[in-house]
Amino acid sequence: MSNHCDLTWFNGEIMPFNKATTNVMSHALHYGSGVFEGIKCYKTHSGPALFKLDSHINRLYASAEVYKIDIPYSFEEIKQGCLDLVQHNNIDNGYIRPIAFYSYDSLAIHPKECPITVSIAAFYWGxxxxxxxxxxxISVTISPWKKFHSSSFPTTAKACGQYLNSLLAVRDAKDKGYDEALLLNQEGTIAEGAGQNIFLVKDGELFTNTEDSSILMGITRDTIIQLAKNNDINVNICRLSLEQLFNADEAFFTGTASEVTPISIVDGLIINNGKPGPLTKKLQRLYLDIVHGKIKIYNNWLTYTSYNNHCSKSKELKIYDI
Ligand SMILES: Cc1ncc(COP(=O)(O)O)c(C=O)c1O
Structure with a gap:
């Protein structure tokens, strides 16, 4: 069953979801030539707020630049589009999906004069x-599909066609009865999940990998690194081997949609007796409190749909400091 909201922002206008359509000969449909973002909106005491909205829009433009998709709207217009959409659809907990893609002009692989279409849709997503x-x-299986190398695709771009790699991995995982896939890179070290970055915990320290492991530079990953540092938790950023994963005290995925999801089983191996570990739980709690606007010092990571009058509203906020 579909969980989309009634209204979509489409090429600068808000319109009914079913009216925001594209031609079947759109370049992006045939060649995957689009870039997108996934942004979460959360219910807070000051109304709905979007988490790290500016970072997501910045990444949208950075991904677009790689594929020379010249987004015909300014940063502020896209930002306002996301906020308007949340307000007009009257959602509090939801998911916002901006996309910019080459639509129809010719079937040549070079997009030549294909116009750029930009859309932002909203979904009721938990x-x-x-x-x-x-x-x-969750349970995870090591995918037989390797993550593509940055010499084949820019791994740091969030581009439509690149997700076929994730699709193969996640289908394989589900077919085998697992919740999610974990992809290794071409060098055989750990890359990431089909739509998540990975963290390991060993002896109270955090471990995660970096761009040269063929990962998307996740905004949630960045958030967790920042939170760990602010809480005096040592973060080691290095390549991660399978051996490290199998010997980890805890492991978790991060992502805008996945938030902080504990990994309890990797193939046959049970991590931390199959229970989320203490550091995973601590960071997950912190993350969920922050996105719901409960921790004052991190409120600048949230953009309130009422952000013009947020200053007066914030006086009523029941917030706490850590
Ligand atoms: C392949 C991949 N890696 C990592 C992530 C996590 O990125 P973020 O935390 O910015 O959502 C995502 C989700 O967008 C993803 O699709």
Whole structure:
């Protein structure tokens, strides 16, 4: 069943979801030539707020630049579009999906004069892998599909066609009865999940990999690194081997949609007795409190749909400092 909201922002106008359509000969449909973002909107005491909205829009433009998709709207217009959409659809907890792509002009692989279409849709979406996943963790299998190397695709761009790699991996995982896939890179070290970055915990320290492991530079990954540092948790940023994963005390995925999802099983191996570990739980709690506007010092990571009058509203906020 579809969970989209009634209204979509389409080429600068807000219109009914079903009216925001494209030609079947759109370049992006045939060649995957589009870039997109996934942004979460959360219910807070000051109304709906979008988490790290500016970072997402910046990444949208950075991804577009790689593919020479010249977005015909300014940063502010896209930002306002996201906020207007949340307000007009009257959602509090939801998911916002901006996309910019080459639509129809010719079938040549070079997009030549193909016009750029930009759309922002909103969805009623809870936890991507389910509430149970956040609470109890998920099972993961090492994918037989390797993550593409940055010499084949720019791994740091969030581009439509690049997700076929994730699709193969996640289909394989689901067919085998697992919740999610974990992809290795061409060098055989750990890359990331089909739509998530990975963190390991060993002896109270965090470990995650970096761009040269063929990962998308996740905004949630960045958030967790920042939170760990602010809480005196050591973060090691290095290549990660499978051996490190199998010997980890805890492991978790991060992503806008997946938030902080504990990993409890990797193939046959049970991590931390199959229960989310203490550091995973601590960071997950912190993250969820921040996105719901409960921690004052991180409120600048949220953009309130009422951000013009947020200053007066914030006096009524029941917020706490850590
Ligand atoms: C392949 C991949 N890696 C990592 C992430 C996590 O990125 P973020 O935290 O910015 O959502 C995502 C989700 O967007 C993704 O699709």
């Amino acid at each position: 936890a991507y892998l389910g509430q149970d996943a956040l609470k109890n963790g």
